[in-house]
Amino acid sequence: MAKRGFTRRDFLKGTGAGLAATGLGVPLLLPRKSYAAKKTLKILQWNHFVPAYDVWFNNTYVKEWGAKNNTEVIVDNIGLAGINARAAAEVGGQKGHDLFLFLAPPSAYETQVVDMKEVYQEVEKKHGKALPLAVHSTYNPKTKKYFAFSDSFVPDPINYRKDLWDGIGMYPDTWDDVRVGGRKIKEKYGIPVGIGMSAELDTAMAMRELMYSFGASVQDAQGNLILDSKQTLEAVKFAKALYQEAMTPEVLSWDPSSNNRAMLAGKVSLVLNAISVTRQAETDKMPIGKDIWLAKAAKGPVRRMGTEHVMNCYVVWKFAQNVDGAKKFLVDYINAFRGAFLASEFYNFPCFPKTVPDLQKLISNDPRATPPNKYAVLSDVLDWATNVGYPGYASAAIDETFNTWVINTMFAKAATNTSTPEAAIKEATAKCRQIWAKWKEKGLI
Amino acid sequence: MKPAASPPTDPARRAGSGGALADNEKWLGRVMMAPAILYIAALVGLPLLLALYYSVSNVTVGSAGWPSYVGLSNFRHAFGNPTFIRAVWNTIFFAVVSMAIVMVLGTILALSLLKDFRGKWFVRLLILLPWVAPISLGTIGWLWMFDSVYSVINWTAQYFGIFGKRTWPVWLGQPTLAMASVITVQVWRLLPLATVILLGGLSSIPKDIQEAALVDGASVLRRYVQITEPLMRPIALVALLFGLIFSFTDMIVIYVLTRGGPFDTTQVLATLAFFTGIDGGDLGGGAAIALFLLPVLAACVILILRFARKTEVT
Numbered sequence: 035m036a037k038r039g040f041t042r043r044d045f046l047k048g049t050g051a052g053l054a055a056t057g058l059g060v061p062l063l064l065p066r067k068s069y070a071a072k073k074t075l076k077i078l079q080w081n082h083f084v085p086a087y088d089v090w091f092n093n094t095y096v097k098e099w100g101a102k103n104n105t106e107v108i109v110d111n112i113g114l115a116g117i118n119a120r121a122a123a124e125v126g127g128q129k130g131h132d133l134f135l136f137l138a139p140p141s142a143y144e145t146q147v148v149d150m151k152e153v154y155q156e157v158e159k160k161h162g163k164a165l166p167l168a169v170h171s172t173y174n175p176k177t178k179k180y181f182a183f184s185d186s187f188v189p190d191p192i193n194y195r196k197d198l199w200d201g202i203g204m205y206p207d208t209w210d211d212v213r214v215g216g217r218k219i220k221e222k223y224g225i226p227v228g229i230g231m232s233a234e235l236d237t238a239m240a241m242r243e244l245m246y247s248f249g250a251s252v253q254d255a256q257g258n259l260i261l262d263s264k265q266t267l268e269a270v271k272f273a274k275a276l277y278q279e280a281m282t283p284e285v286l287s288w289d290p291s292s293n294n295r296a297m298l299a300g301k302v303s304l305v306l307n308a309i310s311v312t313r314q315a316e317t318d319k320m321p322i323g324k325d326i327w328l329a330k331a332a333k334g335p336v337r338r339m340g341t342e343h344v345m346n347c348y349v350v351w352k353f354a355q356n357v358d359g360a361k362k363f364l365v366d367y368i369n370a371f372r373g374a375f376l377a378s379e380f381y382n383f384p385c386f387p388k389t390v391p392d393l394q395k396l397i398s399n400d401p402r403a404t405p406p407n408k409y410a411v412l413s414d415v416l417d418w419a420t421n422v423g424y425p426g427y428a429s430a431a432i433d434e435t436f437n438t439w440v441i442n443t444m445f446a447k448a449a450t451n452t453s454t455p456e457a458a459i460k461e462a463t464a465k466c467r468q469i470w471a472k473w474k475e476k477g478l479i
Numbered sequence: 480m481k482p483a484a485s486p487p488t489d490p491a492r493r494a495g496s497g498g499a500l501a502d503n504e505k506w507l508g509r510v511m512m513a514p515a516i517l518y519i520a521a522l523v524g525l526p527l528l529l530a531l532y533y534s535v536s537n538v539t540v541g542s543a544g545w546p547s548y549v550g551l552s553n554f555r556h557a558f559g560n561p562t563f564i565r566a567v568w569n570t571i572f573f574a575v576v577s578m579a580i581v582m583v584l585g586t587i588l589a590l591s592l593l594k595d596f597r598g599k600w601f602v603r604l605l606i607l608l609p610w611v612a613p614i615s616l617g618t619i620g621w622l623w624m625f626d627s628v629y630s631v632i633n634w635t636a637q638y639f640g641i642f643g644k645r646t647w648p649v650w651l652g653q654p655t656l657a658m659a660s661v662i663t664v665q666v667w668r669l670l671p672l673a674t675v676i677l678l679g680g681l682s683s684i685p686k687d688i689q690e691a692a693l694v695d696g697a698s699v700l701r702r703y704v705q706i707t708e709p710l711m712r713p714i715a716l717v718a719l720l721f722g723l724i725f726s727f728t729d730m731i732v733i734y735v736l737t738r739g740g741p742f743d744t745t746q747v748l749a750t751l752a753f754f755t756g757i758d759g760g761d762l763g764g765g766a767a768i769a770l771f772l773l774p775v776l777a778a779c780v781i782l783i784l785r786f787a788r789k790t791e792v793t
Contacts, residue, residue: 146541282649299628301628430539433759450741468559
């Protein structure tokens, strides 16, 4: 009998056998895992800007907490840019982590998360009231629901080159100082001011700080849209002058880390940022570190007002497998917050100030800093830091306005003469009206 | 006594038994096609239907339950937004200019690679690299090249005296330069695919036709216009179609480089849809923006495919 070749029948048989071995055969050969009584708690949070924090949180704190509570804690760290997409995916699939950390108030997810009132109450019994900043970022007065729990926030001070500012005999205390001093430094040293005017987080914060200091706001305390105001016009006109006198077009291209790079490369005289700039200089032992100093948020014609740079907001999804475990974790975490403050190298400031009773002492004498009291300027940060959405609460409308960069674009268009300040404000207001109408219709504002 | 059963002769009947399936063309074909059809239905068809529904609903990222139907209000909102109008024009400009450059460069490269020369494999490898590398990684490389502080392009140009000492273009910070930059990266990214497709088309042209024209004394240009180009047209249209669809629907290059900036001058529909739907939380609004070009794209696809069929040489 002649030997036949490899037929289609052989192919199907072989493939079927292979599938059986790999897909179906495995469960028969390997016994299934038996499920122990040990609980599981899944946490998702960002790759912290200070790597030492993740080391402490993932390898020390979480392990100790897990052992004490007979729980296997799984921490997944993802990049900052992926948080929103990940949250949308988890909600879409109704499956994911028990505890999910947002870095801005996640108001749009209110209907998908459990009320955190209980957690606030439990923590407040021991540590006193949470900062208004935290409550304004996690509470919806319309629905009376705490849609998140905030453990900490990140201050947003001025980072400036002391050598250059000393060189012109000025200190950046007010917005006018920033403009006039910035112009003088640019003229004398050829080094501009570096306050972002692009579609990114740091710009969004900086422009709001400017607005609040000029008495302008996107909304009032009751959540009504009040963007189109005289105060906003003054703030936008000022930003235009600041850009044209003291900055260069590079700020129009920036991402959130660009101002860090520009400052550390010695290319700008002043930025608004968290303490990540100075910390990086210290970690990498960069000679420029000793020249980069911190100042409070600049004072405007109406007040001195800055924003949080990052607002930690933990949510527990309604579909979470371990809701009680997640709540307990947060309560215990606040009890241990001093460790978190130290591990974050003063990046995460407590929303319950009593958890770090020696905060003033710690920031006034940091052995890594040159001079050691470099961070002491943050001691009264609560007097000049507020939430996005000030003087109201962070709502879904505020969130969408923030994340679609409406305010950033308004300032950039006016600064570059693409629009007049009036036209830029009108355009931004029209966009905001749509956003407000939409969320009002959904009953969240 | 029961009569002995006769062996099945009809293939359709034989298909009932597993062993006979392999011999049944009709059923085997269906079974073999089924995974591909299921895959397309599950991963392309269903999401598309869902997006269509989202675009006429009030769904948000935090919606609980089945969202309500709101008619065309998401589309009306989009039309009332000047950023959306800007994004439509930017999308068209970005896709058309990118593909025009890709087709010209792709044709030149394909014609060059058709010839034999030393190191041809290495040149082919270099051309294919942008296609092989993950798009996001490649784009991050470009981000550094365009960086306002560390731009390698600026440093090199200054070193060789092309730029003056005070000339330092901010590639991603000035509207015209920013659009030119994102188009450059899109061309870099799509050129390998277009070149490979065009090279495949060129290789399939029978050599005897070219040789006959050569014998008849036809010039290079005439051979290209009268032989190569007409024979290449169907395959060139496929390359154009793929490239256009990639450019109309992709957001990675712009998201990584400019995030739509400066002040929306590079905002395209895909990035605006992402910012509105995912970051802004308005999934319905985002879906409406993302789907806006669907009818236009579908019409483009039908037109180009029809044209390709007409010009096909049999």
